[in-house]
Amino acid sequence: MKPYCVTVVKYVLPAMRVLIMKQLMEEHGLRKTDVAERMSMSPAAITHYTKGFRGSGFIKDISESKEAIKKISEICNAIAIDESPMDIVMEKICEVCKLIRMKGIVCELHREEFSELCLSDCELCLKGE
Numbered sequence: 001m002k003p004y005c006v007t008v009v010k011y012v013l014p015a016m017r018v019l020i021m022k023q024l025m026e027e028h029g030l031r032k033t034d035v036a037e038r039m040s041m042s043p044a045a046i047t048h049y050t051k052g053f054r055g056s057g058f059i060k061d062i063s064e065s066k067e068a069i070k071k072i073s074e075i076c077n078a079i080a081i082d083e084s085p086m087d088i089v090m091e092k093i094c095e096v097c098k099l100i101r102m103k104g105i106v107c108e109l110h111r112e113e114f115s116e117l118c119l120s121d122c123e124l125c126l127k128g129e
Contacts (some may be wrong), residue, residue: 001006004106004110004125005116007106007109007110007114008016008097008101008106010113011057011058011073011106011109012062012082012097012100012106013093013097014049014054014055014058015055015056015057015058015059015061015062016062016072016093016096016117017041017049017054017055018049018054018056018059019059019062019063019069020039020072020074020075020079021035021039021046021049021050021105023072023073023076024038024039024079024080026075027076028076028080029046030080032046032047032050034088038079038080038082039079040086041102046085058109061100062096062100063106064105065099065105067099067103068096068099068100068103071092071095071096071099072096072105073087074092075093075096076093078092080127101125102125104125107124107125
């Protein structure tokens with residue numbers, strides 16, 4: 001048995017990392033090494049994200065949500081000015097995840113990942129709890 005969060009970890013979180021990483025480099029002028037340090041990631045992981053080896057599959061879906069992009073920008077601003085402790089940043093990432101789930105953006109992924117279950121009437125993520 002695996003929770004539905006497995007899908008989020010596999011698709012959504014890497015895509016959010018890409019969006020955050022790109023914004024930190026492009027809009028805030030941070031170097032890859034600075035981004036790696038502030039995101040608690042290795043420079044090699046940043047390179048993988050930059051080259052599209054990780055996280056590229058779900059970026060378009062997240063980008064279609066203006067609310068999610070706004071929250072991701074807030075995360076980037078907090079990371080860029082190095083003002084928020086990492087637990088606050090993680091809380092904001094969880095808020096983005098919740099928003100994406102409530103909008104039904106991951107429903108199709110859940111259906112693909114959990115085909116053995118009857119998810120056609122699932123409203124678990126849509127409840128917002």
